[in-house]
Amino acid sequence: xxxxxxxxxxxxxxxxxxxxxxxxxxxxxxxxxxxxxxxVKYVSGVKVIGSDDLLKGLFKKGIRNAFISVASxxxxxxxxxxYDNLRKNKFQLPVLVHPRAVVANGVxxxxxxxxxxxxxxxxxxxxxENAIINTSSxxxxxxxxxxxxxxxxxxxxxxxxxVGDETHIxxxxxxxxxxxxxxxxxxxxxxxxxxxLEDSSKF
Numbered sequence: 001x002x003x004x005x006x007x008x009x010x011x012x013x014x015x016x017x018x019x020x021x022x023x024x025x026x027x028x029x030x031x032x033x034x035x036x037x038x039x040v041k042y043v044s045g046v047k048v049i050g051s052d053d054l055l056k057g058l059f060k061k062g063i064r065n066a067f068i069s070v071a072s073x074x075x076x077x078x079x080x081x082x083y084d085n086l087r088k089n090k091f092q093l094p095v096l097v098h099p100r101a102v103v104a105n106g107v108x109x110x111x112x113x114x115x116x117x118x119x120x121x122x123x124x125x126x127x128x129e130n131a132i133i134n135t136s137s138x139x140x141x142x143x144x145x146x147x148x149x150x151x152x153x154x155x156x157x158x159x160x161x162x163v164g165d166e167t168h169i170x171x172x173x174x175x176x177x178x179x180x181x182x183x184x185x186x187x188x189x190x191x192x193x194x195x196x197l198e199d200s201s202k203f
Contacts, residue, residue, distance in 0.1 A: 002025060002026040002027040002028055003026075003027055003028070003064070003065055004027065004028050004029075004030045004062075004063045004065065005021065005027040005028070005029055005030065005063070005065040005066065005067060005094070006029075006030050006031060006032075006033060006055075006058055006063055006065070006066045006067075006091075007029060007031075007032045007033065007046070007066070007067050007069040008032075008033045008034070008052065008066060008067070008068050008069060008070065008082050008086065009032070009033075009034060009068060009069040009070030009082070010032045010034035010036065010037075010040045010043045010048050010069070011043075011069075011070060011071070012071070013069055013070060013071035013132075014032065014043050014044070014069035014070075015043060015044045016116055016117075016135070017067060017069040017096065017114065018043065018044045018045075018046055018069075019044070019098075019117075020096050020097070020098040020114070020116065020117070021067075021096065023098065023099050023100075024096070024097070024098070024099055026094075027065060027094070029046050030049075030058070030063055031046065031047050031048065031049035032046055032047065032048045032049065032069070033048075033049065033050065033051060033052050033054060033055065034048050034051070035051050035052070036048075037049070037050050037051055052082075052085060055085070055086070055089045055091070056089060059089055059090060059091065064090075064091060064092050065091065065092050065093075065094055066086045066091035066092070066093060067093065067094065067096060067112065067114075068082050068083060068086070068093070068112060068130060070082065071132060071150065072132070072148070072150050072168070073150065073152075073168055074168045074186045076148040076150075076166045079130060079148055080148060083112065083129075083130055083148075092111075093111045093112035093129075093130070094111075094112070095109045095110075095111070095112070095113050095114075095115075096113075096114050096115070097109070097114075097115040098115060098116050098117040098118075098119070100117040100118060101115045101116065101117060101118065101119040101120070101121070101133075102119070102120045102121070103115060103119075103121045104121060104122050104123040104124075104125070105123070106123060106124070107121050107122075107123070107124075107125045107126075107127070108125070108126040108127060109127050109131075110127055110128040110129035110130070110131065110147065111129045111130070112129055112130040113127055113128070113129065113130060113131045113132075113133070114131070114132050114133065115133045116132075116133065116134045116135040116136075116137075116153075117135055117136075118135050118136035119133045119134065119135065119136065119137050119138070119139075120137075120138045120139070121133065121139045122139065122140050122141045122159075123141050123142075124141045124142035124143075125139050125140075125141070125142065125143045125144075125145070126143075126144050126145065127139075127145040127149075128145060128146045128147035128148070128149065128165065129147045129148070130147060130148050131145055131146075131147065131148065131149045131150070131151070132149070132150040132151065133145075133151050134150065134151055134152050134153045134155075135153040135154070136153055136154050137151045137152065137153060137154060137155045137156070137157075137169075138155070138156045138157065139151065139157045139161075140156075140157060140158050140159040140161075140177075141159045141160070142159055142160045143157050143159065143160065143161045143162070143163070144161075144162045144163070145163045146163055146164045146165035146166070146167065146183065147165045147166070148165055148166045149163050149164075149165065149166065149167050149168070149169070150167075150168045150169070151163075151169045152168065152169055152170050152171040152172075152173070152189070153171050153172075154171055154172040155169045155170065155171065155172060155173045155174070155175075156173070156174045156175065157169070157175045158174075158175060158176050158177035158178075158179075159177045159178070160177055160178045161175050161177065161178070161179050161180075161181070162179070162180045162181065163181045164181055164182045164183035164184070164185065164199065165183045165184070166183055166184045167181055167182070167183065167184060167185040167186070167187075168185070168186050168187065169181075169187045170186070170187050170188045170189035170190070170191060171189040171190070172189055172190045173187045173188070173189065173190060173191045173192070173193065174191070174192045174193070175187070175193045176192075176193065176194050179193055179194070179195070179196055179197075180196045180197075181193070181196070181197045181201075182197055182198045182199035182200065182201060183199045183200070184199060184200045185197050185199070185200065185201045185202070185203070186201075186202045186203070187203050188202070188203060191203055
């Protein structure tokens, strides 16, 4: 098995991350950090070992890799807080890609990014740090995806779409080619976007 990794966050998204790690076999999950550790004991068979006050001790034990297993829907503050705390404690944040995702050669994936099963990322795409490219979403050629972006399940981005930091693209949304979406935007589930969006817009 691979290097040990700690997961931060024990909700539903954590189950998807666990499945990806187990199938890719690049890491061995040491345990899960979650503030609700007294209520939640296991997630998909992986033990919840305590809260984030354990991080320094885990690093001293030689665990160098961590991954944020908390999702976001329009508000990235929790993910950003966890990210800053992990970086402060010198953890490495690897990229996790499910074996059944299709990622073209040369695609750039930022630290801590997650690509779920069935996702397709075509050539020329650049994805920032801590992005979530969720189940069966599709990102076509030459798109640029910012930091802490969540592309929800089944969303489709045509070629040369730009998505700003901390933006959420909802379930099954469709974005036509050459659209520019600002920072901290929210595109609702099932929407078809044919115009640019300024920062903090909702569509």
